[in-house]
Amino acid sequence: MNSRNWVRMFLRTLFLGAGATLITSFFVQASTYMEYLAPLDLFQLLGVLIFFIGLGLVFSLVSQMGFFAYLTVNQLGLSMLKGFWAPLQSLLILFTLFDLVYFRYKASDGETSILVYLAVAVFLFVYGWVVSAKKANETNRNAFIPALFFMVVVTSIEWVPGLRTSGSDYSWLMIVPLLLYNTYQLLILHKLNDTKKEQS
Structure with a gap:
């Protein structure tokens, strides 16, 4: 990937991130917004918008x-x-899904039903x-396991601060x-590389 395409992807992901988090906050933090809407407090509302x-x-x-770290790790694993790299990734996917259910449930001391954690892992x-199926369909079938590893394992690692x-x-x-970020990056990478090849 050349520097122009990297900068383009970087900036688009930044803007996508700002918009996606802001929209998500309207649903997750609705009470916070309502607090400054009734009565209307523009200064505080603007502060909340800038924060999100x-x-x-x-x-x-x-x-x-996480995305660029995984690209590096994937190349090292392949070389x-x-x-053995694909089977190892499959095992790590299973372990991560188990971790998202069992260890989170143990940490909650039974306050939350295990079905909630199971539903999150299944989703x-x-x-x-x-x-990953879309990625493999647009590139080649060997891309399926690495894409699934990225979407499950790497996303879970990135999610740790939130958890x-x-x-x-x-x-x-x-x-x-x-x-949304990880889906966008995963599905746009090969298109940017194809554009670079066409330009060459």
Whole structure:
């Protein structure tokens, strides 16, 4: 990828991040907005909007660091582990999904039903499967496991700060934009590379 395409993807992901987090905050933090709408307090409302836009930019940077870190790790895995890399990624996907259910449930001391954590893990896996299938369809079938690994494992790692906060508001506020960022980056990368080849 040349520098022009990288800058384009970087900026688009930043803007996507700001917008996605702001829109998500309207649903997750509705009570906060209502507090400054009735009665109307423009100064405080503007402050809240700027805060969530800034938060979206931070989430976007976390996502982009995770994406480029994974591209590096994937190349190392392919060169060093060769045929073992895909099975290892599959095992790590299963372990991550187990972790999202069992360890989060244990940490909650039974205050939240295990079905909630199970539903989150299933949703993440199904969503990752759909995105990975699209990636494999647009590139080649060997891209499926790496794409699924990125969507499940790397997204979960990026989500850790949100999972460690008290309450569920910020965990939801973080995961929705992260899924959008990672989906966008994963599905746009090969298109940018194809554009570079055509220009060459």
